[in-house]
Amino acid sequence: MTALALPTRRDEAFRYADMTALEPLWPVAVETIRLGESEERSLTIVNTGDAPVVREIAVTVPAGACFRLHVLNAGHAYGRIAVRAQLGEGAEFHLGAAQLAGAGQTVEVVTEVVHTAPNAVSRQVVRSVAANKATANYLGKVLVAKGADGTDGSQSVRAMLLDRTATANAKPELEIHADDVKCAHGCAVGELDANALFYMAQRGLPPELAKRLMLQAFLAEAFVDAEDGDALLEQAIAALETML
Amino acid sequence: MLTITDLHATVADKPILKGLSLTINAGEVHAIMGPNGAGKSTLGYVLGGRPGYEVTGGSVQFAGQDLLALEPHERAAAGLFLGFQYPVEIPGVSFVQFLRESLNAQRAARDEAPLSGGEFLKLAREKAALLKMDIEMLKRPVNLGFSGGEKKRAEMVQMGILGPKLAILDETDSGLDIDALRIVGDGINAVMRAPDKAVLLITHYQRLLDYVKPDFVHVLAGGRIVRTGGPELALELEEHGYEAVA
Numbered sequence: 335m336t337a338l339a340l341p342t343r344r345d346e347a348f349r350y351a352d353m354t355a356l357e358p359l360w361p362v363a364v365e366t367i368r369l370g371e372s373e374e375r376s377l378t379i380v381n382t383g384d385a386p387v388v389r390e391i392a393v394t395v396p397a398g399a400c401f402r403l404h405v406l407n408a409g410h411a412y413g414r415i416a417v418r419a420q421l422g423e424g425a426e427f428h429l430g431a432a433q434l435a436g437a438g439q440t441v442e443v444v445t446e447v448v449h450t451a452p453n454a455v456s457r458q459v460v461r462s463v464a465a466n467k468a469t470a471n472y473l474g475k476v477l478v479a480k481g482a483d484g485t486d487g488s489q490s491v492r493a494m495l496l497d498r499t500a501t502a503n504a505k506p507e508l509e510i511h512a513d514d515v516k517c518a519h520g521c522a523v524g525e526l527d528a529n530a531l532f533y534m535a536q537r538g539l540p541p542e543l544a545k546r547l548m549l550q551a552f553l554a555e556a557f558v559d560a561e562d563g564d565a566l567l568e569q570a571i572a573a574l575e576t577m578l
Numbered sequence: 579m580l581t582i583t584d585l586h587a588t589v590a591d592k593p594i595l596k597g598l599s600l601t602i603n604a605g606e607v608h609a610i611m612g613p614n615g616a617g618k619s620t621l622g623y624v625l626g627g628r629p630g631y632e633v634t635g636g637s638v639q640f641a642g643q644d645l646l647a648l649e650p651h652e653r654a655a656a657g658l659f660l661g662f663q664y665p666v667e668i669p670g671v672s673f674v675q676f677l678r679e680s681l682n683a684q685r686a687a688r689d690e691a692p693l694s695g696g697e698f699l700k701l702a703r704e705k706a707a708l709l710k711m712d713i714e715m716l717k718r719p720v721n722l723g724f725s726g727g728e729k730k731r732a733e734m735v736q737m738g739i740l741g742p743k744l745a746i747l748d749e750t751d752s753g754l755d756i757d758a759l760r761i762v763g764d765g766i767n768a769v770m771r772a773p774d775k776a777v778l779l780i781t782h783y784q785r786l787l788d789y790v791k792p793d794f795v796h797v798l799a800g801g802r803i804v805r806t807g808g809p810e811l812a813l814e815l816e817e818h819g820y821e822a823v824a
Contacts, residue, residue, distance in 0.1 A: 548670075
């Protein structure tokens, strides 16, 4: 994963990356995390700063262990959080990510989850909001190795565009080499429901407030199982305020 | 309270309202009846300010203001409530949160102090009880998973909580069984039958009018009011149909 040469957009995982912002930060040191057997661990990544952020995380989740990762990717410059997870037998990997981009920046979550052994579970929930000329990406690959029967993987990816000039790319990808596998993915890119906005306005909510309520509910889905979910959501809402 | 004068409106460039005039005074209940496609729902949406419903002529005065110059949320704060024929589901936003924010936004626009969480819940509990709705249902996301009848009942609870001057109720009776119809009818009377309030009922059928007695009944056809009468007009329509009467 630590390629010394600067990737190009021909590399699938960098297809929508902001190469100009990436170049000075390359090569990026890979942060390695290794859980013990049956260990449960959580990690929260919050990016709300002004500087570009590029992180590469490689996590090994051995048999019976469970790793929960929550991401708030809402910085004012390029923000890229890439995660590669290796799952042992019966291991669990949970990702809940919220991304917000309001200016011209690109934010992205890039994952590769490898089910190396039977009965591992991976759950990925990514909610993105993009306004103005911003771009929000999710590229997620789930690889089920030969013999990893009983794999249960899911990817739920939704993006909300607040302006017609904003962009969202969602690319869930499955590579399955086992037989008995359950892998679900859902992707949707849309706008706020105009009917709901009128309904809310008719009850007295000004448009900014109505949008905030709907987007808050949308983003909250990324933090449902986070211990610090309320605090994360508050930070997400604070970032949202600057976009509305 | 509401004065509509020669109102013309289009939807997707198609003329729907073609010179509609109507005056509603405080303390009155009016019913508008009419065949499908007459423009009944369009009237409600135009008064509510729904995007896509374009006023091409005429004027609407509401409580001393030019209603058409106001944004939808400003119309609500001015005291206009529109009960939806098809209430919208809003995932992830609870009724309690939605209504408290809505009420406090209206209060802020009127320079009134916001209600605290406790004050709001007390009000919500009282109005829910009036409509025989379990307060627990208001802790659920707005209209999500509600049956047609529950949605209509929830609309009336919202009306009770928001306390509008004028309620325009668009086919609130559709989707209600007989018991629910009586509860909703009683609710409308309890919330809106007051000297300083008024109601405009938009309906196909006479049956809601058994519970909410209108002072005036209007027949809307071809985008205009073609006939006005008392409650007996509704019975006449029920018996002879729109074509014979209008």
